Amino acid sequence: xxxxxxxxxxxxxxxxxxxxxxxxxxxxxxxxxxxxxxxxxxxxxxxxxxxxxxxxxxxxxxxxxxxxxxxxxxxxxxxxxxxxxxxxxxxxxxxxxxxxxxxxxxxxxxxxxxxxxxxxxxxxxxxxxxxxxxxxxxxxxxxxxxxxxxxxxxxxxxxxxxxxxxxxxxxxxxxxxxxxxxxxxxxxxxxxxxxxxxxxxxxxxxxxxxxxxxxxxxxxxxxxxxxxxxxxxxxxx
Amino acid sequence: xxxxxxxxxxxxxxxxxxxxxxxxxxxxxxxxxxxxxxxxxxxxxxxxxxxxxxxxxxxxxxxxxxxxxxxxxxxxxxxxxxxxxxxxxxxxxxxxxxxxxxxxxxxxxxxxxxxxxxxxxxxxxxxxxxxxxxxxxxxxxxxxxxxxxxxxxxxxxxxxxxxxxxxxxxxxxxxxxxxxxxxxxxxxxxxxxxxxxxxxxxxxxxxxxxxxxxxxxxxxxxxxxxxxxxxxxxxxxxxxxxxxxxxxxxxxxxxxxxxxxxxxxxxxxxxxxxxxxxxxxxxxxxxxxxxxxxxxxxxxxxxxxxxxxxxxxxxxxxxxxxxxxxxxxxxxxxxxxxxxxxxxxxxxxxxxxxxxxxxxxxxxxxxxxxxxxxxxxxxxxxxxxxxxxxxxxxxxxxxx
Numbered sequence: 286x287x288x289x290x291x292x293x294x295x296x297x298x299x300x301x302x303x304x305x306x307x308x309x310x311x312x313x314x315x316x317x318x319x320x321x322x323x324x325x326x327x328x329x330x331x332x333x334x335x336x337x338x339x340x341x342x343x344x345x346x347x348x349x350x351x352x353x354x355x356x357x358x359x360x361x362x363x364x365x366x367x368x369x370x371x372x373x374x375x376x377x378x379x380x381x382x383x384x385x386x387x388x389x390x391x392x393x394x395x396x397x398x399x400x401x402x403x404x405x406x407x408x409x410x411x412x413x414x415x416x417x418x419x420x421x422x423x424x425x426x427x428x429x430x431x432x433x434x435x436x437x438x439x440x441x442x443x444x445x446x447x448x449x450x451x452x453x454x455x456x457x458x459x460x461x462x463x464x465x466x467x468x469x470x471x472x473x474x475x476x477x478x479x480x481x482x483x484x485x486x487x488x489x490x491x492x493x494x495x496x497x498x499x500x501x502x503x504x505x506x507x508x509x510x511x512x513x514x515x516x517x518x519x520x521x522x
Numbered sequence: 523x524x525x526x527x528x529x530x531x532x533x534x535x536x537x538x539x540x541x542x543x544x545x546x547x548x549x550x551x552x553x554x555x556x557x558x559x560x561x562x563x564x565x566x567x568x569x570x571x572x573x574x575x576x577x578x579x580x581x582x583x584x585x586x587x588x589x590x591x592x593x594x595x596x597x598x599x600x601x602x603x604x605x606x607x608x609x610x611x612x613x614x615x616x617x618x619x620x621x622x623x624x625x626x627x628x629x630x631x632x633x634x635x636x637x638x639x640x641x642x643x644x645x646x647x648x649x650x651x652x653x654x655x656x657x658x659x660x661x662x663x664x665x666x667x668x669x670x671x672x673x674x675x676x677x678x679x680x681x682x683x684x685x686x687x688x689x690x691x692x693x694x695x696x697x698x699x700x701x702x703x704x705x706x707x708x709x710x711x712x713x714x715x716x717x718x719x720x721x722x723x724x725x726x727x728x729x730x731x732x733x734x735x736x737x738x739x740x741x742x743x744x745x746x747x748x749x750x751x752x753x754x755x756x757x758x759x760x761x762x763x764x765x766x767x768x769x770x771x772x773x774x775x776x777x778x779x780x781x782x783x784x785x786x787x788x789x790x791x792x793x794x795x796x797x798x799x800x801x802x803x804x805x806x807x808x809x810x811x812x813x814x815x816x817x818x819x820x821x822x823x824x825x826x827x828x829x830x831x832x833x834x835x836x837x838x839x840x841x842x843x844x845x846x847x848x849x850x851x852x853x854x855x856x857x858x859x860x861x862x863x864x865x866x867x868x869x870x871x872x873x874x875x876x877x878x879x880x881x882x883x884x885x886x887x888x889x890x891x892x893x894x895x896x897x898x899x900x901x902x903x904x905x906x907x908x909x910x911x912x913x914x915x916x917x918x919x920x921x922x
Contacts, residue, residue, distance in 0.1 A: 347835060347915050368839055375837025386832045386919065390537045400836045402526045447836065 292359065293320035294454070294487055295344060300353035302339050313339040315510040316353070323454070326481045326488045328498035331507030338459060340507065341491050345378055345457045346370040358454075375403055379448030379486075381477075383460035385440040387432040387447075393419060394428040397446045404451065418446035422476055438469030445476060449486070456480065458490040462497050474500045527842055531849035538822075545818040546858040549898070552808030553862025553891045554869060559804045560887045561870040563797025565879040567790050572880075573712055574786040576651050580616075581782045582756060584608075584742040584763065588778060597776035599738035602726065604766055608742065612758050614750035619646035620739040622729055628682060628722060629694040635681040639672075639695065639722045641729025647673075647706075649743050657689040657704030660725050668727030670700040675719040676708035698732055700724070711878055752781050808894065811858070816902030819851055823910040830910050831918025844911040851903020852896060859895030863888050 302314040314336045321327055331337045342348040343355060346362060349370070355362040357373065365373065374380075387396045398415040406414070419425060422442040432440050441461060448456055458477060462470035478500050481488045490501065498504050506514045535542045587597040605620035621642040628635050640646070644659050657673070664671050672693070679688050688702045709718045730737060746755045756779050763777055823830070833843055867883070874881040 342916055345835075368841075371834065371837060371839050374835065375839075378837075380835050382919065386828070386835075388829055388832065391533070395533065399833070402530060403833075403837050403839075403842060405526055451837075 294323045294358055295319070295321040295489075296354075296356040297340075297344070298354045298356075300340070300343060300350045300355060302336070302343065302348070303351045313510055314343075314350070317510075317512055319505065319512060319515075321487060321489065323487055324481070324485050325503055326478070326501045327490070327503045327505055328501035329489065329491045329505050329507060330493060330495075330498055331513070332493075335507040336510040337491050337507040341457060341459055341489065344455075344489060345380060346374050375400065376451070377454045379451065379453035379456045381441070381444050381448050381456065381458040381461045383463040385432070385437075385444045385464070387440055387443055389433070390431055392429050392431055393424065393435065393443045393446075396432070396443055397450055399447060400451045414450055415446075418450040419443070421449070422446045423472075436469070437465050438472055441465060441469075441473050442476065445473065445480075449480060449484075452484075453486065455487045455489065458488065460491055460493070462492070462494065467496070470494075470497065524845070527845045528849055530846045531853060534846070534850055535853060541818065541822075542854060545815055545854050546861065548811030548814035549808070549855050549858025549895050550811075550862040550865060552804070552811035553859050553895050554865040555804035555807050556801060556891050557863060557866035557887055558869050558873070559800040560797060561866065561882065561884060562873060562877070562879070563793060563800060564882050564884060565870075565874050566877075567793045567797065568882055569711075569879040570789045570793055571786065573710075574782060574789070576709060580746045580748070580750075580752060581649060582744045582746060582752065582759065583780050583785075584744070584759065584777060585740070585780075586777050588775065598767070599740060600742055600777075601737050602730070602739055603737075604763070605739060605742050607762060607766060608744060608759060611762055612755065614747050614755045614758070615744050616747045617645040617649045617743075617745045619643050619649050619743045620726060621646060621741045621743060622726065622734055622739050623741075624729060624733045626695050626722075626733065628678060630682040630688075630691065633682045635678060637675075637678050637681075637720050637722055639724055639729055639733060641724050641726040641733070643726055646723065646743065649745050652709070653707040655705045655707045656687060657702070659704055665725045665727065668725055668731050670698050670728055670732070671703045671724065672700045673704035673706060673723040674702055675706050675721040675723075677717055677719040678722055679705055695722070696733065752783070756781060808891070808898075812855070812895075812898035812902050815851060815855055815898060816906065819847065819903050819906035820909075822850075823847070823906045826910070827913065827918050827921040830913055831915050831921065834913070834915035835919060840911045844907045847907030847910050848900065848903050851907070852899040855899030855903075856892070856896045859892040862895065863892060866891075 297317055297319040300314055300317040301312065304311045304313055317336070317340055319340070329337045329341065339348070343350050350363055353363070357377070360373075362370065362373065388399070394412070394415045397418050398411040401411045401414060416425070416428065419428060422445050424439060424442055424446065427435065427439065432443070435443065456477070461477065462473055465473060474497055477488060477490070480486045488501070490497070492498055501518075503515070503517045505512055584600070586599050600620065602620055605618050608615055609618040619642050621640050623638050623640045626637065626639050628637055643665060646652070647654075647659055655676070659673060660671060663669070674688055682688065682693060683691070688705055691702050692699045693702060694700070706719070706723075712718045726739075744759070746752050760775065760779050763779075764775065767776065769776065830843055866888075871881050
């Protein structure tokens with residue numbers, strides 16, 4: 286396996302993850318090595334239970350590995366405290382989930398602003414950044430709508446705006462199109478691809494739809510808690 | 523961080539307005555109940571204290587019978603001579619006012635009014651701290667001859683004469699006419715809640731001859747000389763009355779000697795105990811309100827598990843989630859406390875007005891209730907908040 290850059294942004298070495306204890310223990314990851322360079326667009330594929338979501342949660346600092354090392358930009362994440370991992374999420378990572386995970390009964394603008402509140406931004410800063418992010422995902426004019434008043438595609442775009450408002454280094458998308466029809470799926474994927482291409486945001490996306498994986502330039506396939514294959518697509522392919 | 527978290531908490535309260543209002547209601551009722559009960563209790567105590575003060579501090583009251591219960595009436599009344607004996611034989615006694623009372627109907631022109639006539643001596647006015655609004659009290663001749671003259675209380679004046687001057691007019695009581703010679707200044711309710719101004723006062727002899735038809739006296743009011751010991755005067759008085767009523771050494775008294783302080787202690791003691799009891803009942807309702815807050819916060823955390831997961835995933839720190847839930851609880855309970863204080867103030871003024879007792883604003887109980895309601899918010903908000911903050915973000919996100 287060759288790395289295109291000498292120091293990858295994300296470097297996993299021998300990552301294992303075991304859930305439960307004793308006879309009920311289940312090993313979701315059995316030694317995963319993975320490097321992701323800055324600016325890459327990686328699709329993570331694999332059947333259910335292959336460990337792809339677990340790997341994603343570990344990369345997203347939502348979960349910590351049972352063993353192995355995870356370096357983010359040279360920092361050993363596995364040694365960080367819960368609080369330090371939260372700060373890393375806050376400052377460098379953006380999340381998009383399959384279920385959108387917007388706050389109910391809360392306007393699109395307030396949803397998008399949420400990460401900035403935790404960063405301690407001023408009200409005017411938040412509003413202008415929130416509006417800009419909504420505009421970027423094509424939802425200018427929808428600021429005051431609550432999730433219940435938005436379609437699935439629009440909700441996912443609000444979630445995307447929320448993920449990028451902090452200008453993260455890495456966007457982690459867990460089945461972002463899993464709940465969407467094919468047309469809106471493509472709209473959302475176009476947006477994600479544009480973020481990767483135009484803003485240099487590194488994208489890691491879990492999906493099991495080959496159509497969506499085609500947007501990525503690299504496809505990592507998980508089987509049974511291990512990386513089975515790692516393909517880089519040619520630029521002309 | 524604090525300011526932004528406050529915004530988040532206020533938004534969360536606003537999003538669940540109905541639930542927030544219902545939670546607050548528990549605290550509002552609790553705080554309002556405590557403050558109202560204590561305020562009214564204090565008002566009642568003050569009213570009793572004022573009442574007692576208006577009786578004069580060195581008053582000694584002698585009544586036949588023991589206590590107020592059944593059988594109290596079995597003891598024989600006093601005679602006019604008993605009062606004379608007290609005046610002549612006990613050196614520390616200043617004023618002695620024997621009194622007998624009778625329910626009558628007083629008529630003036632087309633108005634009539636059912637009231638009480640008290641037959642007594644001039645000492646009665648002085649001992650009872652009565653002041654004249656108009657006219658005069660009895661002359662010696664009127665007292666000795668049992669003339670048909672009377673002094674009216676303010677309520678009787680009001681019923682028979684309206685705001686007019688009654689002095690010099692003649693009112694009819696039973697079969698005889700009676701000249702009004704004086705009008706008493708209003709005193710208001712007694713400690714027992716009776717209208718003290720609903721009274722007609724006549725010379726003792728007049729009432730005994732024309733209304734009761736006996737030499738009996740229901741009550742002897744006396745005052746001790748300034749500087750004299752109330753206790754020793756009471757002892758002397760008791761000994762004298764035992765002798766005059768032929769009570770042998772083995773028998774109990776068949777009369778009671780009370781002084782003002784005793785009466786005051788009995789009455790204020792009663793209102794104080796009532797205030798305490800009511801306050802305790804109200805405190806329980808405040809506690810229930812607090813449990814309501816904790817309940818809502820717990821439900822809220824469970825219901826909002828997913829929301830907490832989202833917040834944690836996008837970078838909220840454990841402390842920030844804790845703070846947000848804590849602020850929500852404190853805002854709810856403090857706001858409830860403030861509203862409760864306002865409700866209590868309004869309620870107390872209205873109820874005090876109806877009950878005819880003074881409204882006394884007491885800062886201590888208001889402050890105490892407010893601090894307590896906020897503390898409830900912190901204590902009962904803390905545990906659900908901590909539970910929320912410690913959730914595993916992945917678990918929380920998976921929660922439906």
